[in-house]
Amino acid sequence: MAGHQVIVGSRSLDRAVEAAKMIAQTAGRPVRVSGLTNENAVSQADVVVLTVPFTALLETLKTVKPSFKPGQVLVNVSVPLETAVGGRATRTVGVWAGSAGELAASVVPKMVSVVTAFNNVSAELLKDPSKRVDCDVLVCSNDDNAKRIVLDLVKSIEGAHGFDAGALENSRTVEQITALLVSLNIRYKVKNAGLRITGISHAS
Ligand SMILES: NC(=O)c1ccc[n+]([C@@H]2O[C@H](COP(=O)([O-])OP(=O)(O)OC[C@H]3O[C@@H](n4cnc5c(N)ncnc54)[C@H](OP(=O)(O)O)[C@@H]3O)[C@@H](O)[C@H]2O)c1
Known part of the structure; x- marks a missing residue:
């Protein structure tokens, strides 16, 4: 909606093309969106x-590993919710690398900068252009330039404010907040509980 070119990746080209078509229809105006296999x-x-x-995090990253190029930024949105292994969405599983973001960083080539972002934003808000994204975005990375690129992308989303949340290690805390937001969703019977940071006037 902000004019960026978007490519939807999937394990199946057909599913990617179908998802891109659905996004284009939902947008209701011309958007640059296409579908490709994850590798492409x-x-x-x-x-x-x-x-x-x-x-699916490790398997997916291993599949696409040969496709990465120097200077790329990888934004990890995946959260280690217990549901991924049959448990509750209100809890996370312990990750041996510390967090899903750090686990992603341990498997991608070193030429790729890993950033944690959007983990606390409900897909319910993002997929419906009529809804305002009433949620802030905590951005963590060990690469300041990569963090800047992602903070600029956050600016494209009306209603969302990006915050530099420090080093990639802070993903451990950010990912836990997702489980808490899911718990609030259940308690308050909503689908889009979000996060707002107050007291900082210079949000990026
Ligand atoms: N949903 C939210 O509101 C939300 C918010 C914040 C964070 N997150 C995090 O974002 C991640 C995705 O959430 P989601 O709700 O979008 O999940 P999802 O709908 O279950 O999965 C997203 C896509 O991942 C691919 N996938 C599924 N299983 C896979 C497997 N075994 N191996 C490889 N690829 C697989 C599928 O794409 P193809 O079949 O097309 O390959 C699927 O469409 C999760 O880690 C979640 O914790 C979600």
Whole structure:
């Protein structure tokens, strides 16, 4: 909606093309969106956004690993919710690397900068252009330039404010907040509980 070129990746080209068509229809105005296999999507993108269930994180990254290019940014949105292994969405599983973001960083080539972002934003808000994204975005990375690129992308989303939330290690805390938001969703019977940071006037 903000004019960026978007490529939807999937394990299946047909599903990717179908998802891209659905997004174009939902937008209700001309948008630059197409569908490709995960491998081809990664080879063509500047910023790669990973949104798979936690149990698929390693397998997905290993599949696309040869497609990464120097200077790319990988944004990890995946959260290690217990649901990925048959448990509750209100809890996370322990990740040996510390967090899903750090696990992603441990498997992608070193030339790729890993950023944590959007983990606390409900897909219910993002998929419906008539809804305002009433949620802030905590952005963590060890690469300040990559963080800046993602903070600029957050500015494209009306209603969302991006905050530099420090090093990639802070993903451990950010990912836990998602489980808490799911718990609030259940308690208050909503689908889009979100997060607002107050007291900082210079949000990026
Ligand atoms: N939904 C939300 O509101 C939300 C908010 C914040 C964070 N997150 C996190 O974002 C991630 C994705 O959430 P989601 O709700 O979009 O999940 P989802 O709908 O279950 O999965 C997203 C996509 O991942 C691919 N996938 C599923 N299983 C896979 C497998 N075993 N191996 C490889 N790819 C697989 C599928 O794409 P193809 O079949 O087309 O390959 C699927 O369409 C999760 O880690 C979640 O915790 C979600």
